[in-house]
Amino acid sequence: MAKYLLLKHYRGAPAPANDVPMEQWTPEEISAHVQYMRDFAARLEGTGEFVDNQALAPEGMFVRYDGEGRPPATDGPFVETKDLIAGWMVIDVDSYERAIELAGELSAAPGAGGKPIHEWLELRPFLGEACTITE
């Protein structure tokens, strides 16, 4: 009964073992990959462990307050070297071990050659609500 964020990186995380850019996969490999993620989410819905998932567009930029009367500063669109979040999934599981197990499964999504991409996923616990008993 703790929520975890599974964060998928396009870039910024270490390179996965099966690191072939998606546009070089066959269409069937892409379909298989997408289907794997869908099945994964559907299965977690079935076990009562699914909370949310969203994919993010690759566009994005850093934005910062730049002083009184000035428009916010932006450093422009993301470029190759920056970390880039592809999307996330939120799960609600009974244990930390279960969270790691599921993250491992999601990381095994098939890629080029139908082989698991061994994608690095960032696994982060949510800060919970304050327990009733803490004193």
Next chain:
Amino acid sequence: MDGVLLRSLTPGVLGILVRRGADFAAAEDAVQDALVEAVRVWPADPPRDPKGWLVTVAWRRFLDATRADAARRRREDLLDEEPTPGPAPMVDDTLQLYFLCAHPSLTPSSAVALTLRAVGGLTTRQIAQAYLVPEATMAQRISRAKRTVSGVRFNQPGDVATVLRVLYLVYNEGYSGDVDLAAEAIRLTRQLAAAIDHPEVAGLLALMLLHHARRAARTAPDGSLVPLAEQDRGRWDTESIAEGVGILQAALARDRLGEFQAQAAIAALHADAPTAEETDWVQVVEWYDELARLTDNPVVRLNRAVAVGEADGPRAGLAALVALDDSLPRHTAVAAHLHERDGDLTTAARLYAEAARRAPNLAERDHLTRQAARLNARGHR
């Protein structure tokens, strides 16, 4: 239409159907149908015996559904052996339901969800809101839980300890949405205590009441944590404290001590003290020693170190802390507190900051960060 009445009757009706041999999931469907029917019929034609009415209608629905089912023959054989619907005894059906919902084959989150649904009569939406998950997820969790217990026969005696653990989980979950889980856990534990004569059930109820009594004082209006020593004791609920202490004393008198009674005893000592300074820390330490004998939970030994620090001074507390694994939750926060009381403010500030990084929730993290900031700011004044 009295929604509270319906909700209070639901578990009993469900329990009777299940005891008569209805499959858990089918029984729940039948009870839901009966509730819908009650909402339709009762305003114009209120029954003399609402529970009996619900049992009769639900049982009829169950039979209708069963007859239409593919597994008709097997179930009809089962029904032939069962008594016909009639006046229902008010006894232990709900109690049986508690044991079923806390069945060891269920994961903790499933057991909690099923208990709130079947015993508490909450809607799936309310449970989903309380746990901040989508309704579809909670619906699946509940239906899986029902499937898991569908083969479990009702005559197996359950394990009280498992039931108490589930109720304690509900209590500890905090609260959000329109259902206050702490209050719900107290309500359910009260029901359980009325149905079963067991000192640990009384112990858990006392513990919940004593903790609950301090709830209003535990957070400031801005939502930040107020530590026990700084709480406005005038805001503690004295009625709830008196009830908790009474229940605890009756339980302790039976001389069958358990974990929850010991925890409640510690909570009672805190609740009894008119000021933080007047807390009987020596007795608190003694109760932690009892508790450590009953359970090998390392969190108990951590809390004991805090009490030792109050009873015998911060050095003694730190000495008690040395024996414990520093990866324990809140270990660093306790160390920070004891170092501060010992006058080593630099170490305390560093440890508070470290504890903040490891805090399991936002309120605690903010509190610990503020403690570190308070100590770090002293040089700037």
